[in-house]
Amino acid sequence: MAKVTLQSIADRVGVSRMTVSNAFSRPDQLSADLRERILAAADELGYVGPDPAARALARGRTGSVGLLINGTLSEAFEDAVSAAFLASVSDALSTRGMALTLLPSSADQPFVAARDVAVDGVLLYICDPTSPDIAWLERRNLPMVAIDHVGRPGIAEVHVDDRGGARLAAEHLLTLGHRRIGIVTLETKPESQNYPARERMLGWQDALAAAGVDPVVVATAYQPPRAAYDAALSLLDRPDRPTGVVCFSDAFAFATIRAAESLGLRVPQDLSVVGFDDSVLAASSRPPLTTVHQEVPAKGRAAVEAIAELMDGRQPEPVMLPTTLVVRESTTAPTSR
Amino acid sequence: MAKVTLQSIADRVGVSRMTVSNAFSRPDQLSADLRERILAAADELGYVGPDPAARALARGRTGSVGLLINGTLSEAFEDAVSAAFLASVSDALSTRGMALTLLPSSADQPFVAARDVAVDGVLLYICDPTSPDIAWLERRNLPMVAIDHVGRPGIAEVHVDDRGGARLAAEHLLTLGHRRIGIVTLETKPESQNYPARERMLGWQDALAAAGVDPVVVATAYQPPRAAYDAALSLLDRPDRPTGVVCFSDAFAFATIRAAESLGLRVPQDLSVVGFDDSVLAASSRPPLTTVHQEVPAKGRAAVEAIAELMDGRQPEPVMLPTTLVVRESTTAPTSR
DNA sequence: GATGTTCTCTTGACCGGTACAGTACGCCTC
DNA sequence: GAGGCGTACTGTACCGGTCAAGAGAACATC
Incomplete structure (x- = not known):
């Protein structure tokens, strides 16, 4: 069976190809009656509709x-x-x-x-x-x-507003009374600046610097949850460990919480953790995660x-x-x- | 500036349009030397490559x-x-x-x-x-x-092999000694049969029927985790509650575990839960989830x-x-x- | 009744490529 | 030096639509 195109329908109905095209793409350009007949003929011939590839070329838009x-x-x-x-x-x-x-x-x-x-x-x-x-x-x-x-x-x-959100996160810990604060975040390579990582870091620093707090930072290459977990461990497994941690994302926060628990620390009693993103998991995790909400x-x-x-x-x-x-x-x- | 097409490059180099096309799409069809010259000219004119839409139409494949x-x-x-x-x-x-x-x-x-x-x-x-x-x-x-x-x-x-996997899940509970077994699964509407849901149900039933166990089934329309949570609650909040539950998916299993915990039940001591899928979360959840692995x-x-x-x-x-x-x-x- | 207007449909060009069947030429073979 | 063959390039016919301008008839306007 030959391929059905606008032309074959046009021949069948006895109109020009353009009219058939209009029947499909610009119904206001022909009479309702003729359009009916064209669509009927198209249906009969098994025509599915204008070929997307051809249309893309002619229109200059692919959709x-x-x-x-x-x-x-x-x-x-x-x-x-x-x-x-x-x-x-x-x-x-x-x-x-x-x-x-x-x-x-x-x-x-x-x-x-x-x-x-x-x-x-x-x-x-x-x-x-x-x-x-x-x-x-x-x-x-x-x-x-x-x-x-x-x-x-x-x-x-x-x-x-990554920066503003991060500032809120850090201020929250400060307001609660934390002074030893850690940051678990994504490493930002100089050449391929990860914008959110950089901005969030700036936000945390805004707040901490204003309070005169010097954070302990651990950063990891991108490979959560494993890498974030290890990073968090190295942060927490020391005598002067922070009492509060802000994290690059909720995923990082969960990894941090797991790391804390593996060390016998309870969240939030022994360690406060703040995430970022407010992902669907944040509300239902245990404990439910304090985090920065963004409108995804x-x-x-x-x-x-x-x-x-x-x-x-x-x-x-x-x-x-x-x-x-x-x-x-x-x-x-x-x-x- | 006019649009750069194969033709403009052809004119520039003094060859036919087809040769330019070959330079891009079938390098073996022309001499390496000429190809170099054509590519250089194309580059000079700011040609990006054959237009995807046009190529899709001509080749009959969109890629x-x-x-x-x-x-x-x-x-x-x-x-x-x-x-x-x-x-x-x-x-x-x-x-x-x-x-x-x-x-x-x-x-x-x-x-x-x-x-x-x-x-x-x-x-x-x-x-x-x-x-x-x-x-x-x-x-x-x-x-x-x-x-x-x-x-x-x-x-x-x-x-x-949904059915086989489900059978394994149920047999696992049976082997552990469970006899009061619940099923938390997806509702399968008759008209739009959800194939995995149906097959998994068959698999669970295979195993349970062979052991003479009559399961308690709760099914929910598709909307985890909330609906699965409620379903699990209704299953567990009764005197003759099951000691083991097989679930449609890991997500359902997590919901079930949360429901159990909200009732003061501990997993696995008071309730065994088996998931399905072995999603990335299964290994790191608490407790780590027994589940059916599939090769996604x-x-x-x-x-x-x-x-x-x-x-x-x-x-x-x-x-x-x-x-x-x-x-x-x-x-x-x-x-x- | 001449002059718009509107509605419908048609005409011809064009979108930017690729497939396939040549053609022209150099080289090898006997 | 005629025949055969491989390489390098060209010519033409599509692929299946859409756009913009135009033509013809019906209707309205003055």
Whole structure:
């Protein structure tokens, strides 16, 4: 059986191909009656609808937005926060009639998704700004929105108030009376600045410096929960261990709590722990985690909003979403010792 | 500035457009010397590479595979197991030079991704086999692979030995000496049979029936952890409560453990709990969860393998991956009471 | 009754590539 | 030196749509 195209339907009905195209894509351009007949004929011939690839070429839009993530996606998905972000992005896109295409990083592979996959715009989620993939995207002149990290000139931005949130976390410990405070965070390599890690560090330091407290910092390369656990151990397994710890994320906080417990310390009695992100697990963990809440779904929606504006030729305002402290049961006043 | 196409490069170098195309897509078709010159000219003109949309139309392949998930993606992503599956799919695809496009379900939306998005094949992950989206995909004649659920004739399948794994879980409790056994599982609506839920139920029943044990079943609509928690509560908050429980998933098991603890029951001393999936959280939870292990990354790879075979015109064998029991600390012999 | 207007449908060009069947030429073979 | 063959490049016909401008008829306007 020959392939069914607009032309075969047109021949069948006795109209021009363009009219058939309009029947599908611009119903207001023809009479309702004729449209009915065309759709009937199309159905009869087994036509499914305009071919997406052909339409993409003709229209200059593919109807899907890319998401670039550095490293393997496994890492990204295993984190509750990124998973929630992805979900909200995808949901927001679909209400606008677009799909989400995941662009794997091209590291050590001949296939360069950023060059070879058809998309109308790209969200940069956890990306090294110096990555060659971003360079490809720039050459393609694709609209880009950077989430949670500073991109380059010409790249729109959506992020959260990491610094302010971190400040709240540290101030919370200070207000409770803690003075020996530890920080368990992600190592920020100088060349590939992890924006949230840097900003959160600044926020903690803001608050601690204002109170004249000198924190003990342990930082780890990205590989929670194992690495965070080890880092936390090294922080806690010493005589002058902190009474309170602020952590880069909830995942880091959970690792820290496990490390504390393995040393026989109870949270929060012996150690107060503050997370960051307020992931779905934070409320139901034991003890329920005091953490900094960020609006992940709103972040996804804002990113989609921004990319849509760019695709329409407008220039979106940079977005910075608020963070708030959520006090649960993993923090309390230090016991005098 | 005019758009750079193969033609403009061809004019510049003084060769035919086809030769330029070959320089990019089939390097063996021209001399290395000329190819160099063409690439240099392309670079100079700011050419990025063959336009993906045009190439997709001409070649008849888009280079991306769709993933259809029923319901909002939020649900899918929040589950550690599906997230891991997605990650492995995406990684496996990228090594084959393909990207993954997420196709949101069309429920209550005018936009039908299954009809309008350009993909070369589709993975059906957690899909109602009767969904209209699948009907669209069938009309488009796209290769399809169903994961974890029975599709229809013509749809390849990849799943795990749910039934066998469930049997192992139940036999484990029986071997430990449990005789009052509960089941906390997902409700399977008759019309949209959830394949894993049904198969696992069969597996539990296989083992329990063979031992002459009549389980107490509580099933819940899909909305863990809250619904699973409530279901588990109703199971445990009675005088003749079970001493051991098998659960649909690790998430259900965690909910069950929380429910038990809220009633003052200790796991495993007062209640043994077995999960399913062996998600990343199972080993590090407290207590570490006895559960049924399934090879999620292998499942992703197998699905990609199958879709690739279909795209090559071959017919893949149905795949069934093994499951194994992983005994940790959430189960023990029942205390006589 | 000449002059808009609106509604419907058609015409022709174009989107930016790739497939396939040549053609031209150099080299080897006997 | 005719025939055969491999290499390097070209010509033409698609792939299956959409856009923008135009043509013809029906209806309204003055």
